[in-house]
Amino acid sequence: MSKNDADSVSFPDKNHSDLRADCEHCFGLCCVALYFSASEGFPVDKNAGEPCLNLQPDYRCCVHGNLLERGLKGCIAFDCFGAGQKVAQVSYGGSDWRRVPESSNQMFEVFLIMRQLHELLWYLTEALTLQPAHSIHEALSSMLDRIERLTYLSPDALMDLDVATQREDVNRLLLKTSELVRSEARQGKRTYSKRQKTLGRGADLMGADLTRVDLRGANLRGAYLIAADLRGNDLNGTDFIGADFRDADLREADLSKSIFLTQAQLNAAKGDINTKLPASLIRPRHWCI
Structure with missing residues (x-):
C-alpha cells in the first residue's frame, strides 16, 4: 500500500457501520470459502472452496428468506464483520472468483484472513466507546489504526501476514479494557x-x-x-x-x-x-x- 493509499484509508465509525456485512457488494464468499457441516446447521456437508448448493449465479442465496424454517442455524449465526465486501471491492477491485478463476483459491484464503482482521476491528471500535477504559484509549486508537491499515494490503501481502501475532497484540489491550470495565461494573456487587x-x-x-x-x-x-x-x-x-x-x-x-x-x-x-x-x-x- 502506498503512502497515498494509506492517507486515504477510511476508518470504522463508532457505530460499527463499516464492519457490517454488505452482501450486495460481496461475491458470496462465505458461501464458498467456508467448510460446511450439515450437523452444525448448514445446508450440506461442503468442503472449503466449493460453492454452496443454494448460491445463485448473482451470488444471492435462494433460501435466505427461510433459513430458520429450514433449521439452518449455522447460516443464521455467521457474520463476516464486513470482510466480504472489503475483499470483493478493495482487495480484488470488483473482480469476482468466477470471472477470474485463477485467483479464486487465493481470494477465499484472503477472505478468511480479512474476517479475522475485521473481527479485531469490531472489538477495538467497541473498546474505544467504553468510558472506563479511557486511560488506554490512545493505545486502542493506535492499534485500530494499525489493524485497519493491514486490511488494505495487497492479497499477496495479506497471505504473508502473521495474523496470530496481530491477535495477540490486540488481545492484550482488550484484556486490559475488560479489566477496567468489569472492575467498575463490580463496584457495590454482593459477595460471590x-x-x-x-x-x-x-x-x-x-x-x-x-x-x-x-x-x-x-x-x-x-x-x-x-x-x-x-x-x-x-x-x-x-x-x-x-x-x-x-x-x-x-x-x-x-x-x-x-x-x-x-x-x-x-x-x-x-x-x-x-x-x-x-x-x-x-x-x-x-x-x-
Missing part, C-alpha cells in the same frame, strides 16, 4: 456465592440456570453458554468475547452494557422484544417471530 466462584473464562455453563446468578462484571470469555438460561439477567459489564451462545435463552435479559458481544452470538441465541441490546447490535429477525 459458591456458584459464582465457578464462573470465569472458558467456563462450562451448558444448560446452566443462570437466572439468579449475579453476572455483572463477570469474565465469561470463551464460556460455553449453549442452551444456558440467562432470562432476565443484568449483564452490565459482562465480557462475552468468544462465548458460545447457541440456543442460550436471553429473553428479557439486559445486555445493553455487556462488552465484546457480536451479532453472530446474538443470531445463535434466543431472545425477544424485551431483550435489551447494545446500540451497535441489531435484534435478530427470528426473535420477533
Whole structure:
C-alpha cells in the first residue's frame, strides 16, 4: 500500500457501520470459502472452496428468506464483520472468483484472513466507546489504526501476514479494557456465592440456570453458554468475547452494557422484544417471530 493509499484509508465509525456485512457488494464468499457441516446447521456437508448448493449465479442465496424454517442455524449465526465486501471491492477491485478463476483459491484464503482482521476491528471500535477504559484509549486508537491499515494490503501481502501475532497484540489491550470495565461494573456487587466462584473464562455453563446468578462484571470469555438460561439477567459489564451462545435463552435479559458481544452470538441465541441490546447490535429477525 502506498503512502497515498494509506492517507486515504477510511476508518470504522463508532457505530460499527463499516464492519457490517454488505452482501450486495460481496461475491458470496462465505458461501464458498467456508467448510460446511450439515450437523452444525448448514445446508450440506461442503468442503472449503466449493460453492454452496443454494448460491445463485448473482451470488444471492435462494433460501435466505427461510433459513430458520429450514433449521439452518449455522447460516443464521455467521457474520463476516464486513470482510466480504472489503475483499470483493478493495482487495480484488470488483473482480469476482468466477470471472477470474485463477485467483479464486487465493481470494477465499484472503477472505478468511480479512474476517479475522475485521473481527479485531469490531472489538477495538467497541473498546474505544467504553468510558472506563479511557486511560488506554490512545493505545486502542493506535492499534485500530494499525489493524485497519493491514486490511488494505495487497492479497499477496495479506497471505504473508502473521495474523496470530496481530491477535495477540490486540488481545492484550482488550484484556486490559475488560479489566477496567468489569472492575467498575463490580463496584457495590454482593459477595460471590459458591456458584459464582465457578464462573470465569472458558467456563462450562451448558444448560446452566443462570437466572439468579449475579453476572455483572463477570469474565465469561470463551464460556460455553449453549442452551444456558440467562432470562432476565443484568449483564452490565459482562465480557462475552468468544462465548458460545447457541440456543442460550436471553429473553428479557439486559445486555445493553455487556462488552465484546457480536451479532453472530446474538443470531445463535434466543431472545425477544424485551431483550435489551447494545446500540451497535441489531435484534435478530427470528426473535420477533
